[in-house]
Amino acid sequence: MNKFYALLLLLFSTSVQATEFKQCVHLLHRASFGLDSTHLNRCLQQADYKASVSDLMLRPRNFDSIKAPKFAENILRKPKKNSAQIKTERKVYRAELHKGRGALKNGWFKEMLITDDPFLEKMVLFWHNHFTSSLQKVKQPALIYQQHQLIRKYALGNFAELTHAIIEDPAMLIYLDNQANKKSEPNENLARELLELFTLGEGNYTDNDVKEMARALTGYSLGKNLQFKFKKRIHNNSQKQLFGQKGDFNAHDMLDIILAQEATSIFIVHKLWLEFIGYHPDAKEVKRLAKVFRQNHYEIFPLMTALLNSPFFTDAQVRGTMFKSPIEIIIGTLRRFNYLSFDPQTGVRYAIRLGQNLFDPPNVKGWPKGKTWINANTLLLRKTFLNRLTREQAMQQISNQLFKSPAITGTLEEQMIKTLLPLPACMEPATNSFEALQDILQHPLYQLK
Amino acid sequence: MNRRTLLKQMVLHSLAFPLALEAKNLLAAPLAVNSKRLILIELKGGNDGLNTVVPYQDPNYYKLRPNISVDKNAVLALSPELALHPSLLDLKDIFDRHELAIIQGVGYPDPNRSHFRSIDIWDTASSSHQYLDRGWLTTFNKEPLGLIKGVVLGGDYGPLTDMPRGVIKINNLKQFLQQSKKFQGQIYKSGKNEALHHILKTETEIRSSAEVLRQYISNRDSLAFKFPRSTFGNQMRVVTELSNSSVGASLYKVSLGSFDTHVNQSKKHAALLKELSQGIAIMRKNLMQSGQWDNTLIMTYSEFGRRAAENANKGSDHGTAAPHFVLGGKVKGGLYGTYPSLSSLDGNGDLIYTTDFRSMYKSVVNEWFQVSSPLVEQFPSLHIL
Numbered sequence: 166m167n168k169f170y171a172l173l174l175l176l177f178s179t180s181v182q183a184t185e186f187k188q189c190v191h192l193l194h195r196a197s198f199g200l201d202s203t204h205l206n207r208c209l210q211q212a213d214y215k216a217s218v219s220d221l222m223l224r225p226r227n228f229d230s231i232k233a234p235k236f237a238e239n240i241l242r243k244p245k246k247n248s249a250q251i252k253t254e255r256k257v258y259r260a261e262l263h264k265g266r267g268a269l270k271n272g273w274f275k276e277m278l279i280t281d282d283p284f285l286e287k288m289v290l291f292w293h294n295h296f297t298s299s300l301q302k303v304k305q306p307a308l309i310y311q312q313h314q315l316i317r318k319y320a321l322g323n324f325a326e327l328t329h330a331i332i333e334d335p336a337m338l339i340y341l342d343n344q345a346n347k348k349s350e351p352n353e354n355l356a357r358e359l360l361e362l363f364t365l366g367e368g369n370y371t372d373n374d375v376k377e378m379a380r381a382l383t384g385y386s387l388g389k390n391l392q393f394k395f396k397k398r399i400h401n402n403s404q405k406q407l408f409g410q411k412g413d414f415n416a417h418d419m420l421d422i423i424l425a426q427e428a429t430s431i432f433i434v435h436k437l438w439l440e441f442i443g444y445h446p447d448a449k450e451v452k453r454l455a456k457v458f459r460q461n462h463y464e465i466f467p468l469m470t471a472l473l474n475s476p477f478f479t480d481a482q483v484r485g486t487m488f489k490s491p492i493e494i495i496i497g498t499l500r501r502f503n504y505l506s507f508d509p510q511t512g513v514r515y516a517i518r519l520g521q522n523l524f525d526p527p528n529v530k531g532w533p534k535g536k537t538w539i540n541a542n543t544l545l546l547r548k549t550f551l552n553r554l555t556r557e558q559a560m561q562q563i564s565n566q567l568f569k570s571p572a573i574t575g576t577l578e579e580q581m582i583k584t585l586l587p588l589p590a591c592m593e594p595a596t597n598s599f600e601a602l603q604d605i606l607q608h609p610l611y612q613l614k
Numbered sequence: 615m616n617r618r619t620l621l622k623q624m625v626l627h628s629l630a631f632p633l634a635l636e637a638k639n640l641l642a643a644p645l646a647v648n649s650k651r652l653i654l655i656e657l658k659g660g661n662d663g664l665n666t667v668v669p670y671q672d673p674n675y676y677k678l679r680p681n682i683s684v685d686k687n688a689v690l691a692l693s694p695e696l697a698l699h700p701s702l703l704d705l706k707d708i709f710d711r712h713e714l715a716i717i718q719g720v721g722y723p724d725p726n727r728s729h730f731r732s733i734d735i736w737d738t739a740s741s742s743h744q745y746l747d748r749g750w751l752t753t754f755n756k757e758p759l760g761l762i763k764g765v766v767l768g769g770d771y772g773p774l775t776d777m778p779r780g781v782i783k784i785n786n787l788k789q790f791l792q793q794s795k796k797f798q799g800q801i802y803k804s805g806k807n808e809a810l811h812h813i814l815k816t817e818t819e820i821r822s823s824a825e826v827l828r829q830y831i832s833n834r835d836s837l838a839f840k841f842p843r844s845t846f847g848n849q850m851r852v853v854t855e856l857s858n859s860s861v862g863a864s865l866y867k868v869s870l871g872s873f874d875t876h877v878n879q880s881k882k883h884a885a886l887l888k889e890l891s892q893g894i895a896i897m898r899k900n901l902m903q904s905g906q907w908d909n910t911l912i913m914t915y916s917e918f919g920r921r922a923a924e925n926a927n928k929g930s931d932h933g934t935a936a937p938h939f940v941l942g943g944k945v946k947g948g949l950y951g952t953y954p955s956l957s958s959l960d961g962n963g964d965l966i967y968t969t970d971f972r973s974m975y976k977s978v979v980n981e982w983f984q985v986s987s988p989l990v991e992q993f994p995s996l997h998i999l
């Protein structure tokens with residue numbers, strides 16, 4: 166009997182340990198920016214996978230204490246057309262805009278680079294690609310910053326609250342032209358994207374629903390200081406109807422009706438599935454997760470807990486089958502080697518060349534993602550970037566990056582492969598560890614997560 | 615596990631077949647030299663059409679533009695009503711040889727005046743309120759032949775966005791070749807991993823393209839007619855050399871700009887038009903010499919024209935319709951379409967288009983390449999070839 170239990174214990178302990186390491190690799194690739202020594206060790210130290218997920222997701226978060234950076238304090242005033250010094254004023258205005266834009270993008274990049282809360286940052290990226298706006302159109306860095314802070318606050322908070330807040334967000338109102346949405350002349354842009362891209366998804370509403378929502382959104386506009394202002398005079402306060410309900414609804418009431426539809430929860434879960442699990446969402450599992458979402462009153466945290474613990478996420482077949490986005494490959498590599506002093510502006514520029522311009526998605530649908538990240542040009546650029554990076558001084562101290570853990574065995578090279586690639590790989594033996602590192606970063610699997 | 619043995623075994627996998635096909639394509643490439651090519655010149659920023667093809671007898675023109683109108687005595691007359699900006703001397707010459715088609719009033723309904731949105735519309739041949747993802751050149755019913763189908767030398771992929779394979783974007787050819795040297799790669803197994811397969815396929819594409827380009831570099835003759843050493847000049851030079859080589863690509867894109875002349879337009883615009891005109895002329899001379907001019911079609915495009923009235927800064931703001939140039943050995947030169955009226959502008963004070971840009975594209979698709987694309991079918995043909 167003792168022998169039996171001993172065997173069971175042995176089996177249990179080895180199987181838990183082995184699963185833990187590979188599952189940590191997968192979890193951190195998908196829900197973080199890849200492995201970094203702090204997070205890998207934390208992940209491995211937890212009692213089981215569920216606890217590892219919890220540890221990654223749970224961090225003390227306090228958003229109230231964040232002070233706005235200088236560029237974000239004020240709205241930049243466009244010089245008046247009849248101004249005597251229009252030329253100089255215009256120059257100054259453009260310079261300020263340019264500075265503010267740079268500060269925003271570099272700031273976000275830096276935040277992702279040094280963060281202790283990479284899971285939150287992944288969620289912030291996701292929600293920015295969901296509730297899209299662009300600096301190009303909105304222009305004011307202060308307003309984009311305001312939206313960014315809003316998204317950050319609710320990224321792991323409540324989706325319903327986030328959506329309610331976003332329809333009064335100045336950057337969003339500008340981006341989707343809602344200032345031009347008046348009772349006399351409705352502009353359907355915000356209403357349409359709200360239904361199509363932000364909540365229900367195509368096929369779950371009619372053109373008439375868009376019209377009703379647009380009517381409800383009339384007057385949701387901005388004051389002279391570019392902050393939210395409800396303009397009663399241009400608001401259409403007639404009866405509205407949506408999904409069989411009729412009444413004196415304002416935009417928030419309409420939104421509540423939309424959020425009450427099962428389709429909304431399914432649409433959001435579907436999107437999160439594509440973001441974290443990859444392809445082929447399973448209809449039944451999506452429904453189950455959508456139910457979790459609704460039962461928790463649209464709290465994102467319990468949904469993500471369920472998703473990251475879903476057998477569809479932990480399935481070994483899923484590992485290493487998604488493409489790393491430009492930000493993921495740049496930030497991920499830098500974090501892996503603890504290269505936190507890397508110039509954010511350079512990082513932002515590489516990401517732009519690779520197709521991911523922070524705060525400037527190509528259109529309201531967001532970055533196209535998936536396969537479109539990789540073509541002959543971008544793949545070449547990624548590899549060139551990685552090659553250049555490995556030759557930098559700061560990257561050459563790889564021996565310091567060795568993870569001292571019983572879970573990772575083998576030669577330095579084997580350890581590097583295990584902690585850098587999402588899947589096991591065989592490689593030609595290199596002459597030295599530096600060459601091995603270069604080879605690993607050039608390996609096609611390094612592009613995947 | 616012995617890594618070398620495993621590596622040898624890995625050679626026998628899915629990539630072996632595509633590589634064999636590509637070797638075949640490389641051999642087939644010389645046959646592609648005489649096939650047709652399209653060279654797109656993107657006039658980035660919105661070219662001022664009114665000062666490019668000038669309605670020099672229309673009093674409205676001078677009323678709308680007291681400061682920036684082109685000098686009546688300097689223009690190059692094409693007809694009793696229209697003339698070219700004096701910088702376009704070489705294009706006038708090509709027009710006189712009946713090889714330049716000037717398409718007037720090119721635009722589209724419900725015009726958008728945002729750079730980003732409007733160039734998207736032109737790149738994807740969408741309607742003003744449609745959002746399409748792929749470049750219009752990727753929507754043909756027949757894929758262009760050859761390993762390298764398209765080469766982008768300036769700006770972004772634009773009309774070639776999301777071509778499934780065969781498009782390379784080279785800002786700097788030398789750099790591309792240097793960087794791709796590191797791809798003398800190992801071969802890996804992809805199995806059922808679609809993402810990995812895509813990466814491996816793209817790597818192969820880079821290697822093969824680089825190989826083809828390296829051959830062109832080592833075999834190229836220097837051109838008889840030299841291009842100026844400028845960004846645009848270099849782009850045009852590479853396109854000309856590639857057109858004369860066995861690389862066989864049929865789609866090229868170069869970019870000139872910025873034409874976004876909001877302030878103090880006259881000098882800037884004159885210089886840009888001169889660059890455009892001279893660049894095209896030098897390209898034409900070289901291609902005539904190599905016998906490739908009859909296989910070549912050059913087309914300009916831009917996100918929009920500019921407003922009819924000048925602005926307060928001796929420049930012009932974002933507008934709508936503008937004329938564009940289509941030229942080549944087989945083009946039936948002349949003036950096409952109708953000049954937009956300067957007396958009946960739209961509600962914004964902008965020109966109303968008279969030729970939908972998709973008609974211009976239709977000539978490329980149907981008349982030149984003799985293929986079809988759903989995006990252009992319903993528009994009237996221009997019959998310029």
